[in-house]
């Protein structure tokens with residue numbers, strides 16, 4: 031199966047155990063319900079291509095969305111994960127399968143074909159990226175138009191997520207999908223964004239009335255930390271956009287907003303302010319651990335989950351405080367960490 035792991039995900043593949051697992055009592059149906067398309071156009075069958083970095087083919091090689099789940103590699107993953115429950119190629123310590131079922135009733139399509147962004151966060155990239163012309167831009171635009179066509183013929187209940195690795199509003203490549211795509215009653219959208227262009231563009235999108243969730247990466251609770259962690263970002267612009275969204279959603283029901291905080295050494299002092307920000311809007315706040323995506327040369331310096339890190343104990347204290355807030359959700363590993371450190375006392 032490793033031959034289907036693209037070269038740029040070999041690092042990720044080799045980081046975790048890729049042998050048959052036993053004793054996992056929970057179930058996962060993602061390999062027959064989920065499609066994630068990455069920035070090279072490769073298709074994966076998990077919500078995170080790092081967790082299951084096996085490509086089932088390039089999006090341009092499929093004529094319908096259904097074909098993706100029928101490919102030989104897809105069939106083999108479905109057997110291993112859904113039928114045999116061996117989870118051979120899965121990152122089971124990270125994806126949650128040891129703690130809960132990873133199942134979805136509707137289809138889930140995550141489109142991550144373009145890294146273009148108006149920010150340059152060090153957790154994500156070491157240089158600024160925004161494709162507006164040239165070969166890469168033209169290729170990706172062809173993929174975007176193809177994906178839009180595939181989606182317009184996919185009449186099944188589906189949540190479409192845009193985008194996990196760039197900003198959908200800052201990118202020109204996502205325009206065929208979010209600005210010119212046809213609205214389909216079967217499709218709901220989950221938008222992941224840094225939020226900074228919502229005020230300018232949100233209401234102009236063709237999918238506006240189909241958006242059911244906003245996931246906004248913030249990573250801070252004050253201007254100093256924000257502008258250090260979210261390079262090129264301006265705190266006052268963020269607040270202006272969050273206020274806009276809050277006002278825009280005033281009369282709408284059942285639309286979720288989640289503010290994200292990726293825990294690292296550079297923002298630990300800002301965690302409580304972040305929880306206050308979440309409470310201010312009465313949205314949900316998710317705190318997640320920093321993962322090694324290969325973007326940091328000195329990952330250990332930033333990884334305060336490491337018990338040897340000098341800020342580890344401080345992190346535990348702050349995390350315990352915010353874990354008591356009703357609007358804050360700790361991703362599984364962090365929840366366990368707090369529980370274990372409390373049990374030890």
Ligand code: SF4
Nearest residue numbers: 058076081120125132
């Ligand atoms: S078991 Fe985990 S890694 Fe494998 S497909 Fe399911 S969620 Fe993804």
Ligand code: SF4
Nearest residue numbers: 147149151154196224
């Ligand atoms: S806002 Fe998101 S996509 Fe953009 S650079 Fe930061 S982490 Fe990456």
